[in-house]
Amino acid sequence: KANRLFYFAIPPSVYADVAAAIRKTGVATDGWTRMIIEKPFGHDLESAEVLSKKLASLFTEDYIFRIDHYLGKEMVQNMLVLRFGNVFFEPLWNNKYIDCVYISFKEPFGTEGRGGYFDSSGIIRDVMQNHLLQALSIFAMEPPTSIEDGASVRNEKVKLLNSIQPIKLEDVVVGQYVSSKDGKKPGYKDDETLKNKDSITPTFCSMILKICNGRWDGVPFIMRAGKALNQRKAEIRVQFRKVPGAMTMFNSYLPRNELVIRLQPNESVFMRTNVKAPGLMTHPTQNELDLTYKNRYGDVDNPGAYSRLLLEVMRGNQGPFVRKDELRRAWEIFTPLLNELEEKKVKPVPYEYGGRGPKEADELAIKAGYDENTLNLRLKAGPRDNRKGGQYTAQEFDVYVEKSSK
Secondary structure (H helix, E strand, O other): OOOEEEEEOOOHHHHHHHHHHHHHHOOOOOOOEEEEEEOOOOOOHHHHHHHHHHHHOOOOHHHEEEEOHHHHOHHHHHHHHHHHOOOOOHHHOOOOOEEEEEEEEEOOOOOOOOHHHHOOOHHHHHHHHHHHHHHHHHHHOOOOOOOOOHHHHHHHHHHHHHOEOOOOHHHEEEEEEEOOOOOOOOOHHHOOOOOOOOOOOOOEEEEEEEEOOOOOOOOEEEEEEEOOEOOOEEEEEEEEOOOOOHHHHHOOOOOOOEEEEEEEOOOEEEEEEEEEOOOOOOOEEEEEEEEEHHHHHOOOOOOOHHHHHHHHHHHOOOOOOEOHHHHHHHHHHHHHHHHHHHHOOOOOEEEEOOEOOOHHHHHHHHHHOOOHHHHHHHHHHOOHHHOOOOOOOHHHHHHHHHHHOO
């Protein structure tokens, strides 16, 4: 058999023309023909629909594999096993025990000579409408019939996406980075490839998504993404509700329990738990139950996202790829917000290159329900990647000593 696999690493403007040429002369006569379509899948709902209709006029859906490399990441795929393969998670995975879910994406660099391209998309189109929304849908969806059944998984993702409510502008903060405090790193508008020096394209966005179904009603999903921030990180942070009666029982504030799924780098799953601090006194302190992949599995080969997804294409498994109705619903969620930002010419809040982003984003998270005291402890402790293994960072140890001495 002569199978044919086409990878569309080409401008989206010629997707339809290339697909038409493949239909005319490139379809395998004795074997399968499959096409991998790279994002962006359109610029908004209208353009995505036009592209989908053109492709559908040439090929049925089983030929088309819309690739989003986040769906091939180890920890994104691991969520299916973590959620549905552990009996103790299912009773907690709902609005009775979870206070909020924080999905964040951080890059420590700016556009770096890609300002001209980035200005036509912005951080919402570049990261949030696709990568982060896919991670959210897998995290929050209902159980599929089988995790090996691609159609069942994608059906549940679409049901979840259909439950997401319209995004309100009051629940959104957009930002744009300026030069670093020391002046060594340029601001967004200093990018030589950026022609519009009055650009209001956001390089940072934080927003609140609300899911109206029996499992998630009342739980805010805080989605946050930005460039030129203080570290590289993508993670899902699940904050549980406060312990009832904790102030009376322990006579002190207890930080919230959190389950953190680190997507990149240093893939890990860890639970922030309250335990007794070492010593003669019964002081609660917080530490981690930690599964960091490189510590537990060492040099075990862990294929990259694209390697994994290319193999799935060859196998004919469409489960970890974006279906047409998924794509349409994703744009239905984000296009009204994008139009409102552009029509009202909402100016992004400036933030320094190398910082955490606009302070207004933290204020929005607290307003949505993220526990302010837990946030302050996290900020005081510093980045988790600064530690070795499961040890305290220097900042965390100072916090521990401070609490234990009181």
